[in-house]
Amino acid sequence: MADQAVTRPGGRTARIRAAALKATLGELIDHGYPGLTVYTVAARAGVDKTTLYRRWGGRDGLVADAVETFGTAHADVPDTGDTGEDLRRWARSIHTMLTDPIGGALVRAVFSAGDSPGMRHVRHRFWLGRATLVRPLVERAIARGDFPQGTDVDNVIRHVGAPLYYRLLVIDEPLTTADADLAAAATHAAAQAGVFVPRSRTTRRPPR
Amino acid sequence: MADQAVTRPGGRTARIRAAALKATLGELIDHGYPGLTVYTVAARAGVDKTTLYRRWGGRDGLVADAVETFGTAHADVPDTGDTGEDLRRWARSIHTMLTDPIGGALVRAVFSAGDSPGMRHVRHRFWLGRATLVRPLVERAIARGDFPQGTDVDNVIRHVGAPLYYRLLVIDEPLTTADADLAAAATHAAAQAGVFVPRSRTTRRPPR
Numbered sequence: 001m002a003d004q005a006v007t008r009p010g011g012r013t014a015r016i017r018a019a020a021l022k023a024t025l026g027e028l029i030d031h032g033y034p035g036l037t038v039y040t041v042a043a044r045a046g047v048d049k050t051t052l053y054r055r056w057g058g059r060d061g062l063v064a065d066a067v068e069t070f071g072t073a074h075a076d077v078p079d080t081g082d083t084g085e086d087l088r089r090w091a092r093s094i095h096t097m098l099t100d101p102i103g104g105a106l107v108r109a110v111f112s113a114g115d116s117p118g119m120r121h122v123r124h125r126f127w128l129g130r131a132t133l134v135r136p137l138v139e140r141a142i143a144r145g146d147f148p149q150g151t152d153v154d155n156v157i158r159h160v161g162a163p164l165y166y167r168l169l170v171i172d173e174p175l176t177t178a179d180a181d182l183a184a185a186a187t188h189a190a191a192q193a194g195v196f197v198p199r200s201r202t203t204r205r206p207p208r
Numbered sequence: 209m210a211d212q213a214v215t216r217p218g219g220r221t222a223r224i225r226a227a228a229l230k231a232t233l234g235e236l237i238d239h240g241y242p243g244l245t246v247y248t249v250a251a252r253a254g255v256d257k258t259t260l261y262r263r264w265g266g267r268d269g270l271v272a273d274a275v276e277t278f279g280t281a282h283a284d285v286p287d288t289g290d291t292g293e294d295l296r297r298w299a300r301s302i303h304t305m306l307t308d309p310i311g312g313a314l315v316r317a318v319f320s321a322g323d324s325p326g327m328r329h330v331r332h333r334f335w336l337g338r339a340t341l342v343r344p345l346v347e348r349a350i351a352r353g354d355f356p357q358g359t360d361v362d363n364v365i366r367h368v369g370a371p372l373y374y375r376l377l378v379i380d381e382p383l384t385t386a387d388a389d390l391a392a393a394a395t396h397a398a399a400q401a402g403v404f405v406p407r408s409r410t411t412r413r414p415p416r
Contacts, residue, residue: 111320111377111378112319112320120380123378123379123380124379124380124381127378127379155390158371158374158375158379159371159391159394161374162370162371162373162374162378163366163367163370165370165374165378166366166369166370166373166374166378167366169319169377169378170319170331170335170370170373170374170377171331171332171335171366172328172331172332173332182363182403182404183367185398185403186367186394186395186398186403186404187394187398189397189398189401189403190393190394190395190397190398192401193397193401195390195393195394195397196390196394
């Protein structure tokens with residue numbers, strides 16, 4: 001892998017990667033997933049398409065990397081010491097991404113692109129990349145005793161985001177900061193009430 | 209409107225409507241919204257296409273009626289006297305619809321069909337038809353004192369459904385009855401904690 005010799009930041013590899021991922025997002029937004037090919041990305045990025053094939057394997061690898069990189073770059077994970085405020089700021093950062101013209105168009109392109117295995121993989125990478133970044137927020141809440149031990153961290157994260165993506169992608173209703181604050185507050189109250197502790201942990205007791 | 213003379217149940221109008229809506233759902237599931245035309249529906253239903261144009265105005269009217277009719281027919285709104293159990297059963301009925309082969313395919317066809325004004329209208333009719341049916345469930349909870357006065361009924365409904373549609377349509381994760389029970393329990397706890405009472409009602413006081 002001759003390319004590995006030049007992976008320092010700002011090196012040729014980093015420049016090619018940045019150009020390719022930027023072009024991929026642009027093609028995704030302008031033409032959607034069905035219209036995106038390695039050829040159109042190569043032309044837009046000014047990069048040889050054999051380079052793209054070699055490094056990303058093809059269209060789905062490019063799209064997955066571009067979307068995951070965008071998603072994690074736009075994940076603003078707060079640590080204020082106040083769980084309610086942390087969740088509110090996280091929900092606000094989802095709102096900001098979804099209502100941003102680029103972010104909103106990208107999310108629509110990714111999540112309204114039908115149901116191919118390739119797109120499923122892209123969506124899963126997007127979710128996983130962001131969930132990995134935000135998990136410590138919920139883990140800190142458990143460590144502080146704000147949420148009970150055994151709280152399912154990923155379900156807390158899903159419940160903060162779900163109402164926001166639902167408004168944008170499912171029922172097509174305007175998405176406001178009040179919706180973000182509500183999703184955070186609802187999840188916060190439910191988590192404090194112990195709803196996210198799986199039942200088996202709280203109800204199954206060893207026989208005496 | 210000569211047709212109005214024969215709108216009795218089981219009459220010719222009812223039979224044509226049933227055939228047209230069934231054919232519309234079938235075309236939507238088999239070929240998606242982009243592939244659906246009044247011509248293909250007319251052929252599948254064995255109904256003249258001028259009849260479809262006259263009665264539904266065209267493709268979007270047909271699809272909206274078919275999807276709304278399906279959505280309300282599959283809305284199983286319980287009234288057990290127990291708010292937590294009512295919400296759980298409602299969430300289970302959403303789970304049943306989304307995991308049913310026909311229901312799931314239809315919901316995917318409707319909500320992954322991109323972003324045209326016609327599809328927005330269809331989605332909104334689907335949501336509105338089902339929300340109208342389930343509102344009394346939440347209103348009974350308020351009347352019983354389980355949820356505080358001023359609770360935003362539509363937001364309670366949205367928060368029960370959001371995590372389920374989110375798993376199916378956004379992050380492509382398997383949807384289980386445990387997810388339905390969790391969405392119901394989380395919304396129940398949040399509503400009991402007063403989260404769905406708009407802030408202005410609880411914090412704005414008239415000056416003394």
